[in-house]
Amino acid sequence: MYDTIIIGGGIVGLATARELLRRRPAERVLVVEKEAELAAHQTGHNSGVIHAGVYYAPGSLKARFCTAGNAATREFCAAHDIPFDIRGKLLVATDHGERPGLARLFERIGENGIERQWLDSKALAEREPAVRGVAGVFVPSSGIVDYRAVCAALAVELEAAGGTIRRSCAVTGLAEYASEVIVETTDGSFHARKLVACAGLMADRLVRMLDIEPDFIICPFRGEYYRLAAHRHDIVRHLIYPVPDPAMPFLGVHLTPMIDGSITVGPNAVLATAREGYRKRDFNARDLAEMLAFAGVRRMLGRHVRPGLVELKNALSRRGYLEQVRRYCPELTLADLEPHPAGVRAQAVARDGTLIGDFRFIDTPRSLHVCNAPSPAATSALPIAGHIVDRLVERQARHEA
Numbered sequence: 001m002y003d004t005i006i007i008g009g010g011i012v013g014l015a016t017a018r019e020l021l022r023r024r025p026a027e028r029v030l031v032v033e034k035e036a037e038l039a040a041h042q043t044g045h046n047s048g049v050i051h052a053g054v055y056y057a058p059g060s061l062k063a064r065f066c067t068a069g070n071a072a073t074r075e076f077c078a079a080h081d082i083p084f085d086i087r088g089k090l091l092v093a094t095d096h097g098e099r100p101g102l103a104r105l106f107e108r109i110g111e112n113g114i115e116r117q118w119l120d121s122k123a124l125a126e127r128e129p130a131v132r133g134v135a136g137v138f139v140p141s142s143g144i145v146d147y148r149a150v151c152a153a154l155a156v157e158l159e160a161a162g163g164t165i166r167r168s169c170a171v172t173g174l175a176e177y178a179s180e181v182i183v184e185t186t187d188g189s190f191h192a193r194k195l196v197a198c199a200g201l202m203a204d205r206l207v208r209m210l211d212i213e214p215d216f217i218i219c220p221f222r223g224e225y226y227r228l229a230a231h232r233h234d235i236v237r238h239l240i241y242p243v244p245d246p247a248m249p250f251l252g253v254h255l256t257p258m259i260d261g262s263i264t265v266g267p268n269a270v271l272a273t274a275r276e277g278y279r280k281r282d283f284n285a286r287d288l289a290e291m292l293a294f295a296g297v298r299r300m301l302g303r304h305v306r307p308g309l310v311e312l313k314n315a316l317s318r319r320g321y322l323e324q325v326r327r328y329c330p331e332l333t334l335a336d337l338e339p340h341p342a343g344v345r346a347q348a349v350a351r352d353g354t355l356i357g358d359f360r361f362i363d364t365p366r367s368l369h370v371c372n373a374p375s376p377a378a379t380s381a382l383p384i385a386g387h388i389v390d391r392l393v394e395r396q397a398r399h400e401a
Contacts, residue, residue, distance in 0.1 A: 001191045002028045004392075005183050007171055007206060008198035009033025010043040011147055011378050012370060014154040015385035016196055021161040023389060029163040030192070032185055034170035039151040041276065042200050043378055045223075045343030047256045047264060049239060050074065050084065050143035051376035054091070055251070058111045061359045065380035065387070067112060070141055072382040077145060080153040083259055089142035089239040092124065092133035092328045098243040099135055105243065106137050115140055130235050131328055142239055146259050147378045171199075174209040174367075181366045195367040196388060201275045201346040203371045207362055214371065216348045216356060217294040220275045220287070223267025223345060224315055226337040228255075233263055235329065242328060245307065251375075253314075253324040264340055265325050265332075270315045271301070271308070278342050280315070299353025348372035359384070361391075368392065 004020055006013045009031055017031050035041070050073050053066035077084040093102040109116040117138040119127065124136040155165060166187060173184035174195070181195040197206045207214045228235065240255040256264045271291075274284035291297045301308065314320040318337055326332055348356040348371060360372035368391060370384075377384065 001180070001193070002030045003192065004029050004194050004196060005181065005190055005192040006031045006196045006198060007183070008200060009035070009038040009151075009155075009165065009167065010041060010198060010200055011039060011151050011154070011381040012373055012384055013196070013198035014038065014151050014158065015381040016198060016388050017163050018154050018158045018161070019382075019385040019389045020392075021158055021163050023393075025161060029158070030190060031158070031163065031165045032169040032171060032183065032187075032190070033165065033167050036168050038155055038165070038167070039148045042343065042346060043151060044148045045278070045341060046147065046375070046378060047254070047267070048144050048146055048258055049256060049376075049379070050086070050145055051379040052089065052109075052114050052139045052141040053112050053376070054089070054105060054109050054114065054139055054142075055244065056112065058108070061387075062357070062374075062376070062380075063112050065359070065383045066376045067114065068383040069376065069380035073145065073150070073379055074143070076150065076153070076382060082145065082149045082153060084143055084145040085257075085259060086141065086143035087238050087257060088138060088140040089241060090119075090124070090128060090131065091137040091139070091241050091243060092131060093135045093243050094133050094327045096134055101243045102135055102137060109137065109139060128236055128238060128240065130331055131240055132330055133328055138238075144239070144257060144259050171206065171209070174206065176210055176364055176366050178365075193366070194392060196392070197367065197369040198373070199370075200373070201344065203346065203369060204348075207369050207371065210364060210367065212362070212364070214362065216350050216360070216371065217291065217297060218275070219291060219297060219300075219347045219349045220272040220277060221269045221345045221347050222272040222277055222315075222342050223269060224321075224342045225264045225266035225340040226318075226321065227340040228263040228265060228332070229336050229338055232332070232336050233261055235263065235332070240328060242324075253321065255325065255329060265321075265337060266340070267343060268311050268314050268321065268324075269345070270311050272344055276344060278344060294349070294351075296349045296351045296353045300349050300355065303353055345374070346372075347374065363391070363395075
């Protein structure tokens with residue numbers, strides 16, 4: 001019998017296991033991960049950005065977790081000798097029509113208590129000569145890291161503290177009783193007093209295993225990247241982002257220096273036809289049928305026909321993708337774009353077609369499900385873990401009262 005079983009070997013699951021053991025060293029903790037490797041999905045397929053908290057509504061969980069997570073991630077990396085680099089982010093308005101959106105972001109950044117600097121076109125060009133725009137905002141606290149390396153360090157720490165990780169251990173069923181939770185897996189059955197599910201792309205399916213029908217569905221959005229050719233690795237030093245479309249929860253195609261010295265271009269956001277559809281040809285009939293049967297997905301697609309078609313066009317045409325980045329970095333050419341692995345975002349969609357923007361949790365008497373952990377979940381993983389453990393501790397206190 002374990003005290004806690006955590007489903008999911010991504011950064012949120014591993015950080016939660018570590019936090020439990022930090023607070024309760026005698027806790028018997030098991031992490032189950034269906035893949036042979038940790039961080040195999042969202043954690044290991046993102047831009048590697050340590051976000052500052054630029055975009056998020058003041059007071060939201062996203063804003064709170066990201067600001068705290070930026071500092072916590074840097075502290076964790078420094079303590080574990082994990083390379084990271086705080087280069088700063090530049091948000092670029094490419095024409096005067098984008099200036100109002102940039103100004104609103106400037107105000108929001110200030111409301112979230114984050115340092116920022118407004119740049120006119122001359123100051124922007126001085127900071128990044130290859131970048132063109134009518135104005136920019138510089139956010140110095142954004143950085144880069146390899147989140148797989150962060151997960152490896154979390155795993156070492158939690159195992160050294162007595163936790164157990166089982167890889168290649170897929171969950172096939174859940175049962176909750178008054179005194180325990182039973183987790184059925186491809187590697188046998190495990191019993192625990194409480195369960196935490198950090199399952200990302202499979203979050204809603206784990207909720208259903210407990211005969212609970214969630215009011216949302218997880219939609220997979222594939223984010224496709226290119227990598228710049230080696231001779232372009234010095235074209236920018238900062239992270240370069242466009243002004244995002246306020247109608248969409250994604251941030252647009254950006255240039256991101258990586259910790260290995262390369263620069264990625266992306267991602268876009270294309271509805272995938274498989275929950276783990278990292279390649280354009282990946283298709284899963286069950287996944288697609290389940291999505292289209294959910295009224296909220298059909299409403300969402302109806303509301304976003306035009307941007308959806310633009311994203312699809314750019315996914316199919318390297319030239320269309322290039323046009324997005326050339327709006328602020330015009331000297332790049334088709335020859336500069338080389339292949340790079342895609343990622344898949346788990347985006348919760350509500351019944352009314354709303355793309356759920358903030359973190360979402362579902363509680364039962366003995367389980368807690370992290371149902372929506374959108375970007376910046378990797379940056380925010382350590383404070384998210386603290387929030388989850390706080391909820392578990394409060395629940396136990398109420399039960400014992």
